[in-house]
Amino acid sequence: MVELVPTLLRQELARLAESDARLDGRGQWDGREVDLQINCLYNAEGSAKVVMGKTIVYAGVKFELRTPWPDRPAQGSLMCSAELRPVAHRKYEPGPPSPESIELGRVVDRGIRESGCIDMESLCIVPGEKVWGVMIDIHVLSDGGNIFDACGLAAIAALRTAIVPAERFDVGEDYTLKVKGAPIMASFTRVGGRYVYDPSEEEELGGDERIHITLGDDGHLHSLQKGLRGVFTPAEFAEIFGVAHLRCAELRKLVALQEGN
Amino acid sequence: MAGYGDVKLLRDDGLRLDGRKIDEMRPVTIEAGILPAADGSAMVTHGLNVAVAAVYGPMEAHPRKIQRQDRAVIDVRYNMAPFSTSDRIRPGFNRRSREISKVTAEALESVVLVERYPRSKIRVEIEILAAEAGTRCVGLTAAAVALADAGIPMRDLIVGVASGKVEGTVVLDLDKAEDNYGQADLPVGILPNTGEVAFLQMDGDLSPEEFNLAMEYNFKAAAEIHLVMVDALKRRYEGGEN
Numbered sequence: 001m002v003e004l005v006p007t008l009l010r011q012e013l014a015r016l017a018e019s020d021a022r023l024d025g026r027g028q029w030d031g032r033e034v035d036l037q038i039n040c041l042y043n044a045e046g047s048a049k050v051v052m053g054k055t056i057v058y059a060g061v062k063f064e065l066r067t068p069w070p071d072r073p074a075q076g077s078l079m080c081s082a083e084l085r086p087v088a089h090r091k092y093e094p095g096p097p098s099p100e101s102i103e104l105g106r107v108v109d110r111g112i113r114e115s116g117c118i119d120m121e122s123l124c125i126v127p128g129e130k131v132w133g134v135m136i137d138i139h140v141l142s143d144g145g146n147i148f149d150a151c152g153l154a155a156i157a158a159l160r161t162a163i164v165p166a167e168r169f170d171v172g173e174d175y176t177l178k179v180k181g182a183p184i185m186a187s188f189t190r191v192g193g194r195y196v197y198d199p200s201e202e203e204e205l206g207g208d209e210r211i212h213i214t215l216g217d218d219g220h221l222h223s224l225q226k227g228l229r230g231v232f233t234p235a236e237f238a239e240i241f242g243v244a245h246l247r248c249a250e251l252r253k254l255v256a257l258q259e260g261n
Numbered sequence: 262m263a264g265y266g267d268v269k270l271l272r273d274d275g276l277r278l279d280g281r282k283i284d285e286m287r288p289v290t291i292e293a294g295i296l297p298a299a300d301g302s303a304m305v306t307h308g309l310n311v312a313v314a315a316v317y318g319p320m321e322a323h324p325r326k327i328q329r330q331d332r333a334v335i336d337v338r339y340n341m342a343p344f345s346t347s348d349r350i351r352p353g354f355n356r357r358s359r360e361i362s363k364v365t366a367e368a369l370e371s372v373v374l375v376e377r378y379p380r381s382k383i384r385v386e387i388e389i390l391a392a393e394a395g396t397r398c399v400g401l402t403a404a405a406v407a408l409a410d411a412g413i414p415m416r417d418l419i420v421g422v423a424s425g426k427v428e429g430t431v432v433l434d435l436d437k438a439e440d441n442y443g444q445a446d447l448p449v450g451i452l453p454n455t456g457e458v459a460f461l462q463m464d465g466d467l468s469p470e471e472f473n474l475a476m477e478y479n480f481k482a483a484a485e486i487h488l489v490m491v492d493a494l495k496r497r498y499e500g501g502e503n
Contacts, residue, residue, distance in 0.1 A: 060342060087313065
């Protein structure tokens with residue numbers, strides 16, 4: 001049943017692509033409306049909720065005290081992971097983390113880590129003995145397409161609201177985690193032969209490979225990922241790279257707007 | 262229980278630390294149909310607790326061995342998000358969540374007309390996003406609303422509520438401090454229309470009189486929460502949305 005649908009869907013998506021149309025009426029590079037809420041969860045040291053169309057994602061930040069890695073005695077650590085729990089869609093099964101959820105968490109993790117937005121040395125309490133471990137957990141509640149961008153946005157927005165709970169761990173006073181800039185992800189899926197920005201659930205089901213681009217405030221690349229079966233040309237990449245700059249800047253403004261409120 | 266006697270939980274004026282009366286519940290809000298991917302869903306906030314439930318199905322029961330020839334099985338997963346508690350929880354099932362899932366499933370199977378759907382499975386996913394004591398009850402309430410939102414026939418709703426005992430006094434709806442340092446906790450799942458009980462757990466120390474009073478409080482709170490549940494479902498379907 002589920003296997004039949006994509007065949008028909010693919011035909012319809014290919015037909016729409018001829019006239020540069022999309023199933024939900026959007027233009028090729030248009031995103032869905034994004035709703036971002038920050039600091040929305042009790043108990044998380046930082047949190048965010050992102051709604052993009054039928055996609056709903058929460059991210060929460062927790063801290064723990066740990067001993068530093070032997071080769072980096074004066075640096076804290078950052079870990080970002082995502083869970084695609086069965087709550088999010090009927091296609092997700094219970095069990096240990098799937099390759100899909102591991103990929104998702106790691107792509108988001110790389111974008112945040114490599115942007116250098118967290119100064120790892122600022123997470124050191126006693127060199128060689130005690131450092132902060134920052135854990136960002138992403139919880140997908142509803143998969144309505146393009147969970148990568150939703151997860152990336154929720155993760156950085158949650159991180160930027162985080163308060164280091166030093167009092168609870170008896171290592172000084174609570175303070176706001178210093179986060180420099182906001183790495184933002186933009187995702188594209190090949191649908192009907194050409195790339196579209198912010199694919200919906202139907203477009204992912206009837207589409208091909210996807211590309212995820214994470215950009216820093218200065219427009220530099222911090223993570224790239226190609227997923228699923230398919231190939232692309234450098235010219236195609238150049239085009240979506242240009243779109244990514246625009247969309248990431250818009251989402252970064254949204255983050256700033258919410259923080260200003 | 263741990264810490265009993267060390268922590269003061271009732272103020273001199275007879276109110277509780279958060280200012281509630283002994284038979285006063287934390288505020289409850291409910292929204293039905295919040296997850297677009299699910300067949301039915303609900304979000305319940307109860308004090309600072311946040312629980313989300315999604316229902317998928319009825320669908321074919323897999324694996325085969327869980328199938329029942331005469332009825333549907335309800336497959337419940339109660340899960341706490343890693344960031345839902347003060348110390349991060351490692352993702353994945355643990356003994357506590359398995360037990361809660363099991364008794365929650367059995368409670369729901371007591372109200373859903375499962376014989377209407379032989380050989381099938383109804384998946385109920387309960388996700389706790391923020392925990393402030395009483396999450397199993399909040400999750401149960403959310404699951405009941407989500408099942409109704411999915412249009413699955415039921416004999417009645419179930420309302421999850423808890424009472425307990427702090428400093429020798431029976432109180433309704435324990436908060437975090439009262440749960441940690443109190444003397445008893447009595448979470449129940451009440452069928453608001455029939456007055457029956459489908460979910461029951463308890464730990465601590467209660468006299469028969471205290472138990473009766475705690476149950477009285479629970480029934481009173483269930484009636485209040487029931488109104489909020491019905492209102493959430495009405496708002497969902499009277500608004501003209503599907």
